[in-house]
Amino acid sequence: MMGSKLVALIVIVLGVIAIAQLVRVYELSSKLRNRGEHEISNRDNRLNAKMMLTFMILFYLGFIYLIYKFGWTGRGDAATLHGRELDWLLNLNFIIIILVFFLTNTLLFVFAFKYVRKPGVKAFYYPHNNKLEMLWTVVPASVLAVIIILGLKNWNETTSHAKKESIRVELFSKQFDWTARYSGEDNTLGRFDYKLTTDANELALMTTETIDSAIFNMENGPTGIKSLESKLNNRKVIMVPEDREKMENDLSRKQRLIRLLYQMKARHNSKIDAQAWDDIIQKDTLYLCVNKEYEFNFRSKDVIHSAYFPHFRVQMNTVPGMTTRFKFTPDVTTKEMRKKKNDEKFNYVLMCNKICGGAHYKMKMMVVVLPEAEYTAWMNGKKKQTFRDAYFAAAAATTAPAEGAAPTDSLAVKVDTLSVAAK
Amino acid sequence: MAAVAHEAHGHHDAHGHDHDHGHHEESFVSKYIFSQDHKMIGKQFLMTAVFMGLVAMLLSILFRIQLAWPGESSDFLSFFLGETWAPGGILKEDMYLGLVTIHGTIMVFFLLTGGLSGTFSNLLIPLQLGARDMASGFLNMLSYWFFFLSSILMLASLFVESGPAMAGWTIYPPLSALPQAVSGSGLGMTLWLFSMAIFIASSLIGSLNYIVTVLNLRTKGMSMTRMPLTIWAFFVTAILGVLSFPVLLSAALLLIMDRLAGTSFYLSDIIVGGEMLTNHGGSPILYQHLFWFLGHPEVYIVLLPALGLSSEIISTNSRKPIFGYRAMIGSILAIGFLSFIVWGHHMFVTGMNPFLGSVFVFTTLLIAIPSAVKVFNYLTTLWKGSLVLTPAMLFAIGLVSTFITGGVTGIILADSALDITVHDTYFVVAHFHIVMGMSAVFGMFGGVYHWFPKMYGRMMNTRLGYAHFWITIVGAYGVFFPMHFVGLAGAPRRYYDYSVYNEFDSGSYDMMMDLNVIITIFAIIAALGQILFLFNFFYSIYRGPVAPQNPWNSNTLEWTTPVEHVHGNWPGELPTVHRWPYDYSKPGSDVDFIPQTVPLAEGEEEH
DSSP: HHHHHHHHHHHHHHHHHHHHHHHHHHHHHHHHHTTTTSHHHHHHHHHHHHHHHHHHHHHHHHHHHHHHHHHHTTTSOOHHHHHHHHHHHHHHHHHHHHHHHHHHHHHHHOOOOOOTTTTOOOOOOOOOOOHHHHHHHHHHHHHHHHHHHHHHHHHHHSSSOOOTTSEEEEEEETEEEEEEOTTTTTOOOOOBBBGGGBBBBOOOOOOOHHHHHHHHHHHHHHHSSSHHHHHHHTTTOOOOOHHHHHHHHHHHHHHHHHHHHHHHHHHGGGGGHHHHHEEEEEEEEEEETOOOOEEEEEEESSEEEEEEEEGGTEEEEEETTHHHHEEEBBBBBBHHHHOOOOOOOOEEHHHHHHHHSGGGGGGGGEEEEEEEHHHHHHHHHHHHSHHHHHHHHHHHHHHHTTTTTTTTHHHHHHHHHHHHOOO | OHHHHHHHHHHHHHHHHHHHOOOOHHHHHIIIIIIOOEEEEEEHHHHHHHHHHHHHHHHHHHHHHHHHSSOOOOOHHHHHHHHHHHHGOOHHHHHHHHHHHHHHHIIIIIIIIIIIHHHHHHHHHHHHTOOOOOOOOHHEEEEEHHHHHHHHHHHHHGHHHOOOOOOOOTTTTTTOOOOTGGGGGTTHHHHHHHHHHHHHHHHHHHHHHHHHHHHOOTTTTOGGSSHHHHHHHHHHHHHHHHHHHHHHHHHHHHHHHHHHHHHOOOSSSEEEEEEEOOOOOOOHHHHHHHHHHHHHHHHHHHHHHHHHHHHHEEEEEHOOOOOHHHHHHHHHHHHHGGGGGOGGGGTTTTTHHHHHHHHHHHHHHTHHHHHHHHHHHHHHHHTTTOOOOHHHHOOOOOOHHHHHHHHHHHHHHSSSHHHHHHHBBHHHHHIIIIIIHHHHHHHHHHHHHHHHHHHBBBOHHHHHHHHHHHHHHHHHHHHHHHHHHHTTTOBBTSSSGGGGGTTOOOOHHHHHHHHHHHHHHHHHHHHHHHHHHHHHHHHHHHSSSSSSSSTOOOSSGGGGSSHHHHHHHHSSSSSOOOOOOOOOOOOOOOSOOOOOTTOOOOTOOOO
């Protein structure tokens, strides 16, 4: 409330001042009618020249104040290996551009001040000078060459593929949250296909069971093909034409998908199931081990998001239909960083940095970097909650209440559970 | 070539003479509405652009209020947005994105492309070349009316029930393709796409006309190397537009197909709003390539006319020739060429192959060279000049400052490794608002103050112009300079509320809250400062003192036309050009300017 009132007040006060000024300025200028509006008086000229210099000084003071007050706030030191290199390069670039900024802006405003028209002084006719022009082509070009070489060297190292033994983790994004998937014992992320998405399998991982259950869902689920067909064919049900059309579209969409699912089932090799079963799905907080190299894969369920870890100097878009990647090695634990920042509540964070809808700004995940011992302890706890455990627990939970309605379903799942346990 | 054009327009000469005897009958409609006269069309573009610019500015104030005082009720917001979009005076999340999107779209396309290039290319190309009118007056008229129609559609989208487009001005699919993902991707986005398709048609027709006029209708003696830098800038801008806008049209068409015809150009493997889509095999990255193939040249479509205008203004008011005329032409051409091979720098972190990224790093940083040449040439033009600080000159000097300040941060963003940390943060917002937004707007203001006497035959008030300049530069730098710091702290752009920082980093949170308030206050000051301009502009159209024929003692041809507009520009024969336009303070001459129509004196060398 206060804020908007304050704004309204400022608007009104400034508006009144502005209008008063308008009137006054106009009166003054009409008094000076004998002077044409296009003839700039020496007084006005000099006044504006002085303003140029004053503006420059205030501008610089403002800049220096901002650097002093906020220059290192928020950003802090990088917390990854490549981040340190990157920050070094960033600082070097900043030194160069800030020097150029001061040099050229100073020349500009000082010239504007110094060479303002003076009675009796004629401008210096100076149409060109090839040597000078050569100078300011070659000097920027050489500086840029250095910038490009250093930049590309850093870029190649940062974007190169991770070592084989680096830990593989996947980040799955959707409107408006993140889910992490650790690759488990085998350090291999299980395969996925978006068509396998069900309530029990949000990340659409590919195993013999998940394919079967996706097919089952698509055919027999509450809005599955069979239920749609029976509704559409039931003459007793009267539907609004729009609703009927919607339902028909839904049906044809699902019929196309089911064909693809059956193809997938036919081609599926059950040997790769294990890759997915041992994966560990983690929500809310992402735990990482200090000084370990990570190879991150990124996926999106719906629209483009961007995985942005500001403190790690990591950013990569997540794109529906393709997998993107980034590797990094966190080398400062959360505890150490808290001490460094003198902020007990500080946390690393993963934010969404690509516009993705209304709650875009809330889409984030806390990140905690642990010392190795603590990380191992946490991971050991997690190993009892692999995808296999979570999946069958969820499948059992969702089918249990429906037992009366479709006893065969739950039986099927139970059999599955047993068969998997037997493996 | 010029001589042929001269002949071809012979009938216009006769027409011109008629003016001495009796006025050619022109109805109100053909003079003010469906006018085919380039001067009137230029003014129509300007009026429309001023209105669109005001709307976009108002939108920015609305979302700045939300950013400075998140979650607080504002009467200002509820007044403009009502209960639908600001229930209880608090902006809705979706509408925040809608405001940001339409602000960006209007500013980039309608104010700085249509408005800037449309106004000044139309006004100045025939006048500075010594032509009776554009090559095709009819196409020129169509260009304006397409622009008008697309403006209406864009504004109408603000009043749609499900809201305007909300996917950012770059409208990346899938967000822009799926109404289930955000409400603005429904009818609002459809209107956006159709508006832009019409806008592109307008821009194409206009650009083709500019190119043909520059190539064919130069008066006798006006060789390409005697053209003012304004014309060079408009010429290259038009070429960029012709080559790049059709690509945006194809990007938009494919998106329309994905939305309406169920194709999968940009869509693959998507589940949205609980619905599993069957689209497979498309790529959202494809859209980004197509979009930025226009998007980056677009930056220079916006910027080059401003640089052209400021070259002319700075030279005239320094009473010196522009330093390095040929190098200036060369850098315009170099910037124009390079602008086509740098688009990938917008996509370093999209998952595009990193090797491709490194190629774009190289080409992008090359652009810094011609840009540096331009800056140093401006500085040398000022050096040892005899500066007349008209309001136009102040804005042109301001432009050089913003071009530097915004330009140097481009070096950080062009470097893919460094871009990782600042991509899509407020650092980018600061960069392009200063280098493109402020520079182009300053160029446009400078142009309006400088050529107002040519457009309306009257003078604008100088003192109000001064006040307007100083408020604008202080306000605009005050808005965009602190954004660098917010961005370096890691603040993503297009966030509705930065108090989310409170959950994990109180230092950043405090800083962002403080700076956001400061930025908003400067934004409000800068916005109010524009009232001075509006007052001055409209007041001077009707009541300003009558302008002399050549108020700024300038060399170019437009100042040899009479103050009162005549159809065909020159009442008698077309002027003949004998020299370049920059003979200011030439040694051996008594006056400090020699118009282009003055023949070379005995033994005088052309520059």
